[in-house]
Amino acid sequence: xxxxxxxxxxxxxxxxxxxxxxxxxxxxxxxxxxxxxxxxxxxxxxxxxxxxxxxxxxxxxxxxxxxxxxxxxxxxxxxxxxxxxxxxxxxxxxxxxxxxxxxxxxxxxxxxxxxxxxxxxxxxxxxxxxxxxxxxxxxxxxxxxxxxxxxxxxxxxxxxxxxxxxxxxxxxxxxxxxxxxxxxxxxxxxxxxxxxxxxxxxxxxxxxxxxxxxxxxxxxxxxxxxxxxxxxxxxxxxxxxxxxxxxxxxxxxxxxxxxxxxxxxxxxxxxxxxxxxxxxxxxxxxxxxxxxxxxxxxxxxxxxxxxxxxxxxxxxxxxxxxxxxxxxxxxxxxxxxxxxxxxxxxxxxxxxxxxxxxxxxxxxxxxxxxxxxxxxxxxxxxxxxxxxxxxxxxxxxxxxxxxxxxxxxxxxxxxxxxxxxxx
Amino acid sequence: xxxxxxxxxxxxxxxxxxxxxxxxxxxxxxxxxxxxxxxxxxxxxxxxxxxxxxxxxxxxxxxxxxxxxxxxxxxxxxxxxxxxxxxxxxxxxxxxxxxxxxxxxxxxxxxxxxxxxxxxxxxxxxxxxxxxxxxxxxxxxxxxxxxxxxxxxxxxxxxxxxxxxxxxxxxxxxxxxxxxxxxxxxxxxxxxxxxxxxxxxxxxxxxxxxxxxxxxxxxxxxxxxxxxxxxxxxxxxxxxxxxxxxxxxxxxxxxxxxxxxxxxxxxxxxxxxxxxxxxxxxxxxxxxxxxxxxxxxxxxxxxxxxxxxxxxxxxxxxxxxxxxxxxxxxxxxxxxxxxxxxxxxxxxxxxxxxxxxxxxxxxxxxxxxxxxxxxxxxxxxxxxxxxxxxxxxxxxxxxxxxxxxxxxxxxxxxxxxxxxxxx
Numbered sequence: 001x002x003x004x005x006x007x008x009x010x011x012x013x014x015x016x017x018x019x020x021x022x023x024x025x026x027x028x029x030x031x032x033x034x035x036x037x038x039x040x041x042x043x044x045x046x047x048x049x050x051x052x053x054x055x056x057x058x059x060x061x062x063x064x065x066x067x068x069x070x071x072x073x074x075x076x077x078x079x080x081x082x083x084x085x086x087x088x089x090x091x092x093x094x095x096x097x098x099x100x101x102x103x104x105x106x107x108x109x110x111x112x113x114x115x116x117x118x119x120x121x122x123x124x125x126x127x128x129x130x131x132x133x134x135x136x137x138x139x140x141x142x143x144x145x146x147x148x149x150x151x152x153x154x155x156x157x158x159x160x161x162x163x164x165x166x167x168x169x170x171x172x173x174x175x176x177x178x179x180x181x182x183x184x185x186x187x188x189x190x191x192x193x194x195x196x197x198x199x200x201x202x203x204x205x206x207x208x209x210x211x212x213x214x215x216x217x218x219x220x221x222x223x224x225x226x227x228x229x230x231x232x233x234x235x236x237x238x239x240x241x242x243x244x245x246x247x248x249x250x251x252x253x254x255x256x257x258x259x260x261x262x263x264x265x266x267x268x269x270x271x272x273x274x275x276x277x278x279x280x281x282x283x284x285x286x287x288x289x290x291x292x293x294x295x296x297x298x299x300x301x302x303x304x305x306x307x308x309x310x311x312x313x314x315x316x317x318x319x320x321x322x323x324x325x326x327x328x329x330x331x332x333x334x335x336x337x338x339x340x341x342x343x344x345x346x347x348x349x350x351x352x353x354x355x356x357x358x359x360x361x362x363x364x365x366x367x368x369x370x371x372x373x374x375x376x377x378x379x380x381x382x383x384x385x386x387x388x389x390x391x392x393x394x395x396x397x398x399x400x401x402x403x404x405x406x407x408x409x410x411x412x413x414x415x416x417x418x419x420x421x422x423x
Numbered sequence: 424x425x426x427x428x429x430x431x432x433x434x435x436x437x438x439x440x441x442x443x444x445x446x447x448x449x450x451x452x453x454x455x456x457x458x459x460x461x462x463x464x465x466x467x468x469x470x471x472x473x474x475x476x477x478x479x480x481x482x483x484x485x486x487x488x489x490x491x492x493x494x495x496x497x498x499x500x501x502x503x504x505x506x507x508x509x510x511x512x513x514x515x516x517x518x519x520x521x522x523x524x525x526x527x528x529x530x531x532x533x534x535x536x537x538x539x540x541x542x543x544x545x546x547x548x549x550x551x552x553x554x555x556x557x558x559x560x561x562x563x564x565x566x567x568x569x570x571x572x573x574x575x576x577x578x579x580x581x582x583x584x585x586x587x588x589x590x591x592x593x594x595x596x597x598x599x600x601x602x603x604x605x606x607x608x609x610x611x612x613x614x615x616x617x618x619x620x621x622x623x624x625x626x627x628x629x630x631x632x633x634x635x636x637x638x639x640x641x642x643x644x645x646x647x648x649x650x651x652x653x654x655x656x657x658x659x660x661x662x663x664x665x666x667x668x669x670x671x672x673x674x675x676x677x678x679x680x681x682x683x684x685x686x687x688x689x690x691x692x693x694x695x696x697x698x699x700x701x702x703x704x705x706x707x708x709x710x711x712x713x714x715x716x717x718x719x720x721x722x723x724x725x726x727x728x729x730x731x732x733x734x735x736x737x738x739x740x741x742x743x744x745x746x747x748x749x750x751x752x753x754x755x756x757x758x759x760x761x762x763x764x765x766x767x768x769x770x771x772x773x774x775x776x777x778x779x780x781x782x783x784x785x786x787x788x789x790x791x792x793x794x795x796x797x798x799x800x801x802x803x804x805x806x807x808x809x810x811x812x813x814x815x816x817x818x819x820x821x822x823x824x825x826x827x828x829x830x831x832x833x834x835x836x837x838x839x840x841x842x843x844x845x846x
Binding site for chain 1 (some may be wrong): 531532533535536565567568569571572573574575576578585587589590591595596599602766767769770771796797799800802803804805806807
C-alpha cells in the first residue's frame with residue numbers, strides 16, 4: 001500500500017484521528033467482503049479501490065487539481081454530474097457512511113438528524129476524509145430539512161452552491177429544475193473558467209449514461225434465478241460509482257458483467273438453494289455502510305435489488321441523447337432527474353409503483369424497507385410503502401437503523417424471523 | 424355553558440374520547456390563566472372563547488356552513504387567509520397543541536415527528552376536535568418534511584390542497600409563490616363557487632391587515648417598562664387569532680389595547696420589580712400549549728415577545744393596500760408572506776436580524792430559544808441563533824420540549840437557573 005500521509009497532511013487532515021479510521025476499515029471490509037465465498041474475480045478492482053479508499057482516488061483528484069481541474073463534491077442523486085463534467089471538472093459523491101464521523105457532526109447539528117448528514121458534516125469539520133478536503137466546492141440541494149439547514153453550517157467552512165429541488169412534479173416544477181440546472185452551469189463555469197458547450201454536454205451525457213447502462217446491466221443480471229453476485233458486492237460497486245472516474249468505472253463494471261454473464265450461462269450462483277430473494281427499499285447506504293446487507297446475506301437471504309439512492313434511483317432512466325440544441329439538452333437533463341422518485345416529493349405515488357414493478361422484475365420473496373434514523377421523509381412514506389406492499393401480498397419488514405452496531409443483534413433476530421416467515 | 428353534544432355528534436366526533444379532553448382543559452386553563460393576579464378585564468372575551476373552545480366558534484362555523492359558506496383549515500402562517508376570505512369562505516387555523524392528540528397521530532406517523540404534526544393528524548383521525556371535522560378542505564404547505572408527508576396521509580381522509588412554498592427567497596421564488604397564490608385562488612373559487620375579485624381581495628387584505636395592526640398594537644404595549652399584560656395572556660390571544668372571526672377579534676383586541684394603554688398611563692404592571700424580560704424564539708405554540716410561558720412566568724420572568732409563528736411571524740409586515748390591479752394585489756401578498764423568516768428557508772439570515780432587532784425593541788434581558796422536539800429546521804437553525812445571540816452578548820437558553828409534562832420540573836430547574844443568571 002502506498003504511503004499517502006504526505007498528501008493527507010497537505011490536505012490539512014487530522015492525521016491522528018484519521019489513523020483510527022484507517023485501522024478499523026480493513027477489518028470491517030474483510031469481515032463483510034473478503035469472507036464471502038465464490039466471489040467474481042472481477043471484484044478485484046473494487047476491492048483495490050476500497051482497500052485504498054482514502055489513497056488511490058484522492059491522489060488522482062489531487063493530481064488533476066494540480067493541472068487546474070476543479071473538483072465538485074455532491075450529496076444527492078438529483079445533482080446532474082453531466083453539467084459538472086461538461087465544464088471539465090470532476091464530480092465526486094461525498095456522503096458519509098460511517099459512525100466514525102457522526103460525533104463530529106453532532107457538535108454542530110441536532111442529535112435528531114440522520115446519521116448520513118451528521119457523518120458528512122463531521123467528516124468535513126473534523127478533517128478526517130480526504131474527499132471532503134479535496135473538493136473545491138460543494139453542491140448541495142434542498143431535498144430534506146436536515147441537509148437544507150446543514151449547508152448553512154457547512155457553508156461557513158467550504159464554498160457551497162445549493163440547488164433548490166422542487167417539492168412536486170408538476171410541469172412548472174420540471175421547468176424550475178431546468179432553471180436550477182442552468183444556474184449550476186453558471187456556477188461551475190465561473191469556478192472552472194471553462195464554458196459548458198453543446199458538445200461538451202453531449203459528451204458528458206453519453207459518459208454518465210454509459211455508467212447508468214453498465215449499472216443497469218449489472219442489476220439485470222441479478223434478476224436471474226442463479227444470482228451471480230452478492231448484494232453486498234453490488235452495493236459496494238454502487239457506492240464506488242459515486243466517486244470513481246466514470247469512464248473507468250463503466251469499463252470495469254462492464255468487464256465484471258461479462259464475467260457474470262458467463263456465470264449465468266454456467267449456472268454459477270453465489271447463493272444457496274432456499275436463500276430468499278430480498279429487495280431493500282428506502283434510504284441510501286453510503287460507503288462504508290454495509291450493515292444491513294451483511295445481516296441479510298448471513299441469515300438466509302440474498303439481496304437482489306436496492307430501491308435506494310445507492311441502487312435503482314441512481315441509474316434508472318437515461319438522459320435523452322438526441323437533443324439537437326443546448327436548451328434541449330438541459331430540458332432532457334431536467335426531465336431525467338425529475339423522473340427519480342424520492343420521498344422528498346409530495347405526493348410520490350410513483351415510488352410505490354416503482355417498488356411493485358421492481359419486486360416483479362427481480363422476483364423478490366420479500367422486501368425490507370429500511371429507514372436511516374431521523375429521516376422523516378422515508379419514515380413517513382414507509383407507512384404508505386408497507387401498506388402498498390401488504391395490499392399486493394408482498395411480505396415486507398420495516399426497519400429503522402443508524403450507523404452504530406448497537407442494534408445489530410436485534411436486527412439479526414428480526415431479519416432472521418422475517419426470513420423464516422418467507423419459507 | 425351551552426350543550427354542544429348534538430353538534431359534535433353530527434360532526435361525526437368520537438364523543439366519549441372527546442369528553443376526556445373536555446374534562447382536563449378547564450383545569451389546565453384555570454391553573455395557567457385564572458390563577459393570574461391583576462389581569463386586564465378585557466381578557467374576559469378570550470376567557471370565554473377558550474372556555475367554550477369546542478363550542479362557540481365551531482357553532483358559528485357550522486351555522487355559516489348551513490348558509491353555504493365554506494370553511495378552509497390551515498396550518499401555517501404562509502397560507503394567505505386573504506384569498507380564502509375573498510372567496511366568501513372562512514379560514515381557520517387547525518394546528519394541534521395538546522398531547523391528547525399525539526398518540527392518534529403516532530398511529531400513522533413516525534414517533535420522530537414533531538408533536539404539532541402528530542397532534543394535528545391525531546385530532547383529525549381520532550375525530551376529537553370539531554374544527555378538524557368542520558373544515559370542508561385543508562390547505563397544506565411544504566414548509567417542512569413532516570408536514571409535507573403528513574398531507575399525503577391526511578389527504579386520504581379529507582380534501583387537501585398543498586401549496587409549494589419555495590425554499591429560498593430569490594426574485595424567482597417570490598414569483599413562484601405568487602403563482603401558488605393564484606392556484607390557491609382557483610382552488611377556493613372552485614370549492615366555494617364564488618369569484619375572488621379585486622374588490623373582495625381589497626376588502627380581505629384590509630380585514631387581515633387590521634388584525635395584524637391590532638396584534639402589533641398589543642405587542643407594542645409590551646415594550647413598556649411596566650408590562651401591562653402577561654406573556655401567557657398574549658400567547659392565548661395570538662392562538663385565538665388563528666381561528667376567531669377576524670373582524671370581531673380585531674375589535675376585541677383593540678378594546679383590550681385601550682385598557683392596556685390606560686394601564687401604561689397609570690403605571691399598572693403585571694410583573695414584579697426584578698422580573699426578567701424574556702423573549703421566546705423558535706417553534707410555534709398551538710392552543711392549548713401554554714407550558715413554557717407558564718414556567719417562565721412563575722420563575723421570575725415575564726415573556727415580553729414571541730418570535731414565533733404564534734407571535735411576531737404571524738403579524739409583522741402588512742400587505743400593501745395600494746395595489747390598483749388584481750395582479751398587483753397578488754404580488755403584494757406574495758411579497759408580504761415571503762417576508763416572514765421561517766427556518767424552512769435556506770439561508771435564513773433575516774431571522775437572526777429579526778431576533779436582534781426584537782431583543783432591542785422589547786428590551787429583553789434574555790432569550791429562550793425553544794424547539795418542538797423533532798423539528799429539525801428550528802433545531803439546526805438554533806445553533807446559528809444561539810451563536811448570534813452570544814456574539815451580541817444577549818443571554819440565551821436553548822430548550823427542546825414536547826407536549827408532555829414529563830420534562831416540566833427539569834425545565835423549571837433550567838429556566839430558574841437561567842433567571843438567576845440574569846440577575
